[in-house]
Amino acid sequence: MAEGYGSIPSTPLLKDELDIVIPTIRNLDFLEMWRPFFQPYHLIIVQDGDPSKTIKVPEGFDYELYNRNDINRILGPKASCISFKDSACRCFGYMISKKKYIFTIDDDCFVWVGDLGEAGIFAGFADLLLDVGIYLVAKDPSGKQINALEQHIKNLLAPSTPFFFNTLYDPFREGADFVRGYPFSLREGVTTAVSHGLWLNIPDYDAPTQLVKPHERNTRYVDAVLTVPKGTLFPMCGMNLAFNRELIGPAMYFGLMGDGQPIGRYDDMWAGWCTKVICDHLGLGVKTGLPYIWHSKASNPFVNLKKEYNGIFWQEELIPFFQSAVLSKDCTTVQKCYIELSKQVREKLGKIDPYFNKLADAMVTWIEAWDELNHSGAAAEKPNGPAK
Numbered sequence: 001m002a003e004g005y006g007s008i009p010s011t012p013l014l015k016d017e018l019d020i021v022i023p024t025i026r027n028l029d030f031l032e033m034w035r036p037f038f039q040p041y042h043l044i045i046v047q048d049g050d051p052s053k054t055i056k057v058p059e060g061f062d063y064e065l066y067n068r069n070d071i072n073r074i075l076g077p078k079a080s081c082i083s084f085k086d087s088a089c090r091c092f093g094y095m096i097s098k099k100k101y102i103f104t105i106d107d108d109c110f111v112w113v114g115d116l117g118e119a120g121i122f123a124g125f126a127d128l129l130l131d132v133g134i135y136l137v138a139k140d141p142s143g144k145q146i147n148a149l150e151q152h153i154k155n156l157l158a159p160s161t162p163f164f165f166n167t168l169y170d171p172f173r174e175g176a177d178f179v180r181g182y183p184f185s186l187r188e189g190v191t192t193a194v195s196h197g198l199w200l201n202i203p204d205y206d207a208p209t210q211l212v213k214p215h216e217r218n219t220r221y222v223d224a225v226l227t228v229p230k231g232t233l234f235p236m237c238g239m240n241l242a243f244n245r246e247l248i249g250p251a252m253y254f255g256l257m258g259d260g261q262p263i264g265r266y267d268d269m270w271a272g273w274c275t276k277v278i279c280d281h282l283g284l285g286v287k288t289g290l291p292y293i294w295h296s297k298a299s300n301p302f303v304n305l306k307k308e309y310n311g312i313f314w315q316e317e318l319i320p321f322f323q324s325a326v327l328s329k330d331c332t333t334v335q336k337c338y339i340e341l342s343k344q345v346r347e348k349l350g351k352i353d354p355y356f357n358k359l360a361d362a363m364v365t366w367i368e369a370w371d372e373l374n375h376s377g378a379a380a381e382k383p384n385g386p387a388k
């Protein structure tokens with residue numbers, strides 16, 4: 001039986017306005033550690049791989065589970081835009097959700113606990129503790145109890161400051177403010193669309209970095225939340241991510257990866273680049289920093305290298321593409337922005353590799369499927385797992 005946990009608000013914030021989306025190929029025992037934080041919320045589990053495999057979900061969670069058969073049944077031919085055998089499948093959860101906010105987390109991510117001082121020893125110790133079901137209280141280095149989901153919600157509910165950098169970081173945080181010289185005309189900030197959390201222990205490194213630094217662990221807890229400035233792209237990781245689905249959901253398409261595709265592990269990156277260009281265009285904010293989660297499993301760097309190798313050289317052309325992407329003033333909705341981007345992908349990236357023509361098509365299919373599920377009010381059939 002697990003003991004001791006982080007601070008759990010008496011009434012969980014956004015309890016009925018937020019879904020937790022988990023892509024998985026494993027049993028979901030990791031939820032035991034998150035139980036005090038996640039139990040009040042509705043989970044959307046996207047089961048990847050063999051749909052005949054049964055995924056065990058711990059008792060007491062309110063969830064719906066979709067496997068590949070469900071995705072094919074609900075989307076029909078449009079299911080072709082949802083990746084198979086890659087964590088990119090998680091974006092189906094964003095589409096099928098009916099809530100205003102989404103938090104997505106990988107199933108090898110845990111509540112961060114303990115003192116950074118012994119992080120090295122701690123890494124093994126924590127895994128041992130997790131294995132025997134003993135969890136320590138989640139605390140930051142100052143000893144303050146932490147709740148990762150609550151931090152994401154605070155990030156999303158407070159404005160962002162993309163137009164002018166505040167050197168004291170998040171000015172809306174308790175105990176901080178705008179510094180001298182910060183224009184008052186900009187102090188209202190803009191609505192926040194994305195909250196990008198980070199990871200202790202196994203960092204989200206690409207395969208080459210993982211190969212040369214197999215034992216490197218992230219032990220640095222930086223107590224800050226930053227707005228990613230307008231005009232600046234960033235590498236969005238899907239491991240510990242929250243966003244306002246009503247504001248930016250249609251842009252959160254985790255691009256075609258995995259089975260049958262020449263690239264993998266760039267799904268979240270693709271979504272992040274498209275999302276940031278659209279947020280900049282629509283005047284929305286993107287934050288990165290707190291909360292941290294404890295990332296416990298390093299995936300195989302050789303397998304990752306095979307998945308990433310095209311992405312590693314394609315991204316040298318993708319980044320200039322997104323940096324110079326301009327959306328017309330007629331692009332007043334996320335869907336219009338996204339369709340406009342898909343046209344530019346076909347026109348400018350199709351010559352790199354035919355994959356980008358396929359991806360441009362999948363971007364359009366994604367928007368069509370999104371609008372079908374979310375505008376017609378079509379009640380999605382309930383798949384496995386207890387009803388809401």
Ligand SMILES: O=c1ccn([C@@H]2O[C@H](COP(=O)(O)OP(=O)(O)O[C@H]3O[C@@H](CO)[C@H](O)[C@H]3O)[C@@H](O)[C@H]2O)c(=O)[nH]1
Nearest residue numbers: 023024025026048085086087106107108238239265299
């Ligand atoms: O084929 C698959 C593989 C995995 N999953 C689920 O996706 C997440 C992440 O899987 P895992 O932790 O094994 O992989 P990482 O290398 O640590 O993930 C990083 O790469 C990104 C992949 O795009 C990911 O966002 C990063 O965290 C787990 O929940 C697996 O169960 C899957 O659904 N299908």
Ligand SMILES: [Mn+2]
Nearest residue numbers: 106108297299
């Ligand atoms: Mn992982």
